[in-house]
Every structure is written in C-alpha cells, then in structure tokens.
Amino acid sequence: MKKPDKVPVEDATGGAMRADARRNRERLLAAAHAVFSERGADASLNDVAKRAEVGIGTLYRHFESREALLAATCDEQLLTLAKESRERSEALPPLEALRVFLAELVHSAGMYKGLAASLGIVLKSHTAGCDATTAEGQRLLEAAQRAGEVRGDILLDDVVCMAMAISLAAAENSSDPKRIPRLTGMFFDGLRSRPEPRGARHR
Numbered sequence: 001m002k003k004p005d006k007v008p009v010e011d012a013t014g015g016a017m018r019a020d021a022r023r024n025r026e027r028l029l030a031a032a033h034a035v036f037s038e039r040g041a042d043a044s045l046n047d048v049a050k051r052a053e054v055g056i057g058t059l060y061r062h063f064e065s066r067e068a069l070l071a072a073t074c075d076e077q078l079l080t081l082a083k084e085s086r087e088r089s090e091a092l093p094p095l096e097a098l099r100v101f102l103a104e105l106v107h108s109a110g111m112y113k114g115l116a117a118s119l120g121i122v123l124k125s126h127t128a129g130c131d132a133t134t135a136e137g138q139r140l141l142e143a144a145q146r147a148g149e150v151r152g153d154i155l156l157d158d159v160v161c162m163a164m165a166i167s168l169a170a171a172e173n174s175s176d177p178k179r180i181p182r183l184t185g186m187f188f189d190g191l192r193s194r195p196e197p198r199g200a201r202h203r
Contacts, residue, residue, distance in 0.1 A: 024054050025062050027052040028058075028059055028062055029073055031051035032048045032052075032069050032072075033073050034051060035051055036048075039113075040112055040113035041070055041112040041113065041114040041115040041117075045069070048069070066118070067118055071122045074108065074122065075128060075129035076129065077108055077111060077129070078108060078132065082129070082132035082133045083132070084104075086139075088100065089101075089140060089143075094143040094149055094150075095147070097143070097144075098140040098143075099184060099188055101136065101140050102159060102162065102163055102166075102184055103180065103181070103184055105160070106167045109164060110170065110171060113171065116167035116171070119163060119164045119167070120157070120164060148193050149193060150193060154191055162187045
C-alpha cells in the first residue's frame with residue numbers, strides 16, 4: 001500500500017514551507033525553548049534569534065508575535081495534555097475529569113516562568129495543541145454542566161483564567177506543594193451547582 005504523502009509544514013502565511021525555512025523554524029523553536037526555560041516567557045526575542053543563529057526578521061516571518069512563538073513552543077505538550085485528558089476522562093466522573101484537566105493546564109502554564117500571564121492569548125493562537133486543548137476543555141466543561149455538577153453560567157475562559165491565577169500564585173510560593181491542589185479545590189467549590197437556599201432572593 002502506498003504511504004500517504006507527507007503534509008507540508010506551513011509558514012505564518014499558510015504557504016508550504018521550503019526546506020531551508022523549515023530548518024530555520026525548527027532552530028527557532030529549539031532556541032526559544034532553551035531561552036524561555038532559562039529566562040522566562042518574557043525573554044528577549046532578539047536573544048532567541050541569536051541563539052538560533054538567524055536574524056530577528058526571520059523570527060517574525062515564522063512567528064508574528066511572542067504569543068505565537070510561545071504557542072508553537074508549547075504545542076507538543078498541549079497536544080499530549082489534550083490526548084491524555086480524553087483518554088483519562090472515560091474512567092472519571094465529569095467533575096473530576098474537569099478538575100484533573102485544570103490541574104494539568106496549571107502545570108503546563110508553569111512550563112516557563114511568566115507563561116501563565118499570557119496563557120489566555122496563547123491558547124487562541126490556533127496551533128494544533130492550542131486548538132486540541134481548547135476543544136478538550138470545552139468538552140469537559142459541557143459534560144460537567146450536563147451532569148448538573150457545574151453551574152451553567154461558567155465559561156471555558158473562566159477555567160483558563162483560574163488556571164492562569166493558580167499558576168501565578170504557585171510560582172510565587174513554590175515551597176508549598178499543596179498550594180495548587182488547595183487553590184484548585186477552592187475554585188471548584190465555586191463551580192459546583194447548588195440548589196438555591198429556600199427563601200433566598202436574587203438581588
């Protein structure tokens with residue numbers, strides 16, 4: 001049987017990428033991972049270009065913004081997050097599946113120092129990993145809402161916002177290993193659907 005043709009890598013404009021351009025992109029991603037790991041997500045993009053041994057113009061031809069570069073650098077981890085979440089959720093109650101997803105998203109937001117502050121924008125970058133993670137989060141949220149375990153007015157953006165906040169808070173006090181589960185639990189207490197107390201009035 002003939003093997004399917006390899007899908008060409010695309011550049012920032014959506015066109016098929018030449019071999020030399022593809023090599024430059026791969027060098028930029030490797031350099032970005034190294035620089036962001038050393039200096040955080042707000043590290044100089046000039047330093048990334050220098051580490052990759054290309055000009056800053058080449059960097060911007062491949063990645064139109066810092067968030068686009070961060071998204072591409074995190075893409076593999078986000079793809080894994082979404083895949084493992086889908087597999088794991090089959091054996092978990094809806095609310096627990098959503099809770100574990102949030103904890104994993106917090107972990108991914110801590111991949112680089114300062115990444116959490118840009119997580120909401122990064123997830124809208126439409127890389128394969130960002131789209132898969134967004135779709136999985138939406139799926140889990142809707143499942144928990146259908147089960148009556150999560151309030152119907154909660155949006156996925158709210159979950160992402162909380163992941164950002166928890167990750168930032170955890171980074172400020174990394175010596176407390178229980179902080180992430182404690183903050184996650186506090187957030188989920190607010191998510192839960194509860195019958196309104198008898199006699200309560202809306203204001």
